[in-house]
Amino acid sequence: MATLFGDWLDNFMKSQSPPIERRELSRRSGVDVSLIGRWIRNENRPSPERLRAIAPVLGVEFGNLMTLAGYGAPTEPAAEVVAAPQIDELALELDAMLNPHSPLDPDRRDRLRLVVGQVMEAERSAMRRRRKRSS
Secondary structure (H helix, E strand, C coil): CCHHHHHHHHHHHHHCCCCHHHHHHHHHHCCCCCCHHHHHHHCCCCCHHHHHHHHHHHHCCCCHHHHHHCCCCCCCCHHHCCCCCHHHHHHHHHHHHCCCCCCCCCHHHHHHHHHCCCCCHHHHHHHHHHHHHCC
């Protein structure tokens, strides 16, 4: 019989050194602690959005959590496969910080979103210039 996601999550959190407490997972991911409790009791399964929020906190790849939660392989592009691990972790952490359930203050989240957007636009412009020069 397949392991239920809640059982896996509970065992995984307890197996870490130090163990990850529900409140800590909640604080760091922005997911309500009562919702985490419902997952662990197998009362419901987390949405992909919530899985994305807890992935960097647990140190588990989003795609693996999707599979463990019964969604199968993620349906989005496989950026995780081609990205360098440190970029992958940074992207997941940024995603967790910028999502609506982030523990960040909304003003700080908006400022972070603005700065990240500016950096990304500068990089997109540089990439376009490089492509133009090489063609």
